[in-house]
Amino acid sequence: MxxxxxxxxxxxxxxxxxxxxxxxxxxxxxxxxxxxxxRVLVAGSIxxxxxxxxxxxxxxxxxxxxxxxxxxxxxxxxxxxxxxxxELVLATTNGAPAIIAAAQSADEVIVASLLNMGAVLEQLAGxxxxxxxxxxxxxxxxxxxxxxxxxxxxxxxxERSDAARIAESVAAFYPTxxxxxxxxxxxxxxxxxxxxxxxxxxxxxxxVDSVGRLSEMSEGAALLTAAPAVTASAPTPELRT
Amino acid sequence: MxxxxxxxxxxxxxxxxxxxxxxxxxxxxxxxxxxxxxRVLVAGSIxxxxxxxxxxxxxxxxxxxxxxxxxxxxxxxxxxxxxxxxELVLATTNGAPAIIAAAQSADEVIVASLLNMGAVLEQLAGxxxxxxxxxxxxxxxxxxxxxxxxxxxxxxxxERSDAARIAESVAAFYPTxxxxxxxxxxxxxxxxxxxxxxxxxxxxxxxVDSVGRLSEMSEGAALLTAAPAVTASAPTPELRT
Numbered sequence: 001m002x003x004x005x006x007x008x009x010x011x012x013x014x015x016x017x018x019x020x021x022x023x024x025x026x027x028x029x030x031x032x033x034x035x036x037x038x039r040v041l042v043a044g045s046i047x048x049x050x051x052x053x054x055x056x057x058x059x060x061x062x063x064x065x066x067x068x069x070x071x072x073x074x075x076x077x078x079x080x081x082x083x084x085x086x087e088l089v090l091a092t093t094n095g096a097p098a099i100i101a102a103a104q105s106a107d108e109v110i111v112a113s114l115l116n117m118g119a120v121l122e123q124l125a126g127x128x129x130x131x132x133x134x135x136x137x138x139x140x141x142x143x144x145x146x147x148x149x150x151x152x153x154x155x156x157x158x159e160r161s162d163a164a165r166i167a168e169s170v171a172a173f174y175p176t177x178x179x180x181x182x183x184x185x186x187x188x189x190x191x192x193x194x195x196x197x198x199x200x201x202x203x204x205x206x207x208v209d210s211v212g213r214l215s216e217m218s219e220g221a222a223l224l225t226a227a228p229a230v231t232a233s234a235p236t237p238e239l240r241t
Numbered sequence: 242m243x244x245x246x247x248x249x250x251x252x253x254x255x256x257x258x259x260x261x262x263x264x265x266x267x268x269x270x271x272x273x274x275x276x277x278x279x280r281v282l283v284a285g286s287i288x289x290x291x292x293x294x295x296x297x298x299x300x301x302x303x304x305x306x307x308x309x310x311x312x313x314x315x316x317x318x319x320x321x322x323x324x325x326x327x328e329l330v331l332a333t334t335n336g337a338p339a340i341i342a343a344a345q346s347a348d349e350v351i352v353a354s355l356l357n358m359g360a361v362l363e364q365l366a367g368x369x370x371x372x373x374x375x376x377x378x379x380x381x382x383x384x385x386x387x388x389x390x391x392x393x394x395x396x397x398x399x400e401r402s403d404a405a406r407i408a409e410s411v412a413a414f415y416p417t418x419x420x421x422x423x424x425x426x427x428x429x430x431x432x433x434x435x436x437x438x439x440x441x442x443x444x445x446x447x448x449v450d451s452v453g454r455l456s457e458m459s460e461g462a463a464l465l466t467a468a469p470a471v472t473a474s475a476p477t478p479e480l481r482t
Contacts, residue, residue, distance in 0.1 A: 006247050006382065006404075141247065143403040162384040162426050163247075166411050173410035185403050 001129060002156050004149045004163040007136045008098025015129035017106035018120065018152065020113070022144040023186040024075050025095025025135065026212070027113040027202040028060065029088075032080035033226045034116070034208035037088045041221040042096045046071075049091035052219060058084045061091030065189040076198050077115070089221070098135035099214065099222045106131060109214035110227060114148055114177050118206035121155050122230040128158050132167070137186055144202075146170045147180035178203035242370060243397050245390045245404040248377045249339025256370035258347035259361065259393065261354070263385040264427040265316050266336025266376065267453075268354040268443040269301065270329075273321035274467045275357070275449035278329045282462040283337045287312075290332035293460060299325045302332030306430040317439050318356070330462070339376035340455065340463045347372060350455035351468060355389055355418050359447035362396050363471040369399050373408070378427055385443075387411045388421035419444035 005011050008019075020026055029040045041057075043049040046068050049061050060073035060080070067074030068091060072084065080088060090096075095111075102109045112120040112132075124130055132152055134145035150171030153164040160168075174180040181187060181199045190198055213227035246252050249260075261267055270281045282298075284290040287309050290302050301314035301321070308315030309332060313325065321329060331337075336352075343350045353361040353373075365371055373393055375386035391412030394405040401409075415421040422428060422440045431439055454468035 004382075007251065010248065010251065012380075137403075139253075140402060141245075141404040141407060143406055146403075146407055161381060162387075163382040165384055165424060166382060166387055166407070169411040169414035170407050173413055183406060 001161055002153050002158050002164045003161040004132045004134065004153065004167045006134050006141045006146060006163065007139065008094065008101050008133060011101045011105050011133055012131065013105045014131035015106065016108045016110065016124065016127050017102035017131045017133050018124070019095065019098050019102050019109060019111045019133045019135060020145045020148050021092070021095035021098065021135035022113055022148055022202055023181065023184065023190065024077060024198055024202055025090065025092040026111040027115055028075055028077045028080060028090060029111050029212045029224055030113045030116045030208060030210060031077040032088045033212050034210035035081050036083040037080065038086045038225070040212060040224045041087060041089045041218065042099055042224060043089060043091045043221045044096040044100065046091045048220060049089050052089045052221060056085040057087045057089050059089045065193040065195060076195060078201055094135040094137055096222065098133050102133050103214055103217065103222060111212040111224065112148060112152065114203060114205050116206065116208050116211055117151060119209045119211050120152065123211050123227060124156060130156060142186055143170065143184040144181045144186060147174060147177065177205060242402055243394050243399050243405045244402040245373045245375065245394065245408045247375050247382045247387065247404065248380065249335065249342050249374060250380070252342045252346050252374055253372065254346045255372035256347065257349045257351065257365065257368050258343035258372045258374050259365070260336065260339050260343050260350060260352045260374045260376060261386045261389050262333070262336035262339065262376035263354055263389055263443055264422065264425065264431065265318060265439055265443055266331065266333040267352040268356055269316055269318045269321060269331060270352050270453045270465055271354045271357045271449060271451060272318040273329045274453050275451035276322050277324040278321065278327065279466065280328045281453060281465045282328060282330045282459065283340055283465060284330060284332045284462045285337040285341065287332045289461060290330050293330045293462060297326040298328045298330050300330045306434040306436060317436060319442055335376040335378055337463065339374050343374050344455055344458065344463060352453040352465065353389060353393065355444060355446050357447065357449050357452055358392060360450045360452050361393065364452050364468060365397060371397060383427055384411065384425040385422045385427060388415060388418065418446060
């Protein structure tokens, strides 16, 4: 079954959970791993992230879209393009609880964004028990997360739940990804903070190949590393040379 | 704010909650009140409904779409067209918990179906704090409930939440109501029980004017009566004669 949870709080058991927080946690995680951070530690709050500070760790986080005081970075994906250490510690209010809830009820957890949509689809190819988990914002469903869930669901094989069909309806409704993101309540806060560039950035599709996968819970945070790339069919040696 | 709760378990405080269980609880409640039942008692289970049996009460309910053993009626709306008493006791597994949850967090609770969509919109005209509550099915989101939420939301004035925009996307996706109902997981069980006629029946739009409104919790059940009709503007006496 291809299914969708509209909120991180309504997760059910599944083989593979795909956590989605387009604006901006899973976009930032994805780009950080693609940019060269070896690990991303996702903390559930600013205070938890602070407690994880250590040499070679870079702290990123936001308070109502603005960078958290004393942190190295905000939560704009582009800030991770030039790694300043080997580990990124990311404080998120919506993404972290969704990842942790998914970890408790799914065999495997990966994180998805529009930035790595194609690579996520490769990871999911052939799987029959997939739960697309929309993180939402402070307990409210977010359009942009449901939009990506619908984009992914529409490309997967297998039976769909009503929730998956609903997400696919949302994906079909918006002509482009940026239309969906601009229509969301999350866009309002980003405009307010002068971060509207993040909306256009996070709306880019399949610009990187990295897919963050949950390795373990570590020091109360979710430790994500890049999943091994999927090779759909092994090329013959002749073609490689 | 016009908002939507995709499940009866994710209800938040609101001025007016509109509970939706298109297949079939709120369609049956609506038609029962329109047909002449003075009151509908919505019970949370078959056993609770049985405990409410009394003279002049008619018991209606289903177990996995089939009529409950020993009950007077199943849960097909059409079975209420000829009242057999003054009170209908309806056992539902999804509608009742949604109504009870809504009662605990909203000032007023009404129930909506496609059958009385126009009358529901009249009740909601001018209200600014409306939560459309999709009952869902056994903890899973149902297309047909979200479809009606979107149809209602699209006709209401005021700011919309992301959830309301998602529901409106679903309403826009399906050319007709019956298309949405046929695409739902709920339709599968009705086909299995030979009750596919209920799908076409429940897809009819605005065929009655009654709107069930929660009066009180009574004997553990939700007691619904018909809300007074809304007259948008008082006609002049001359026009009435």
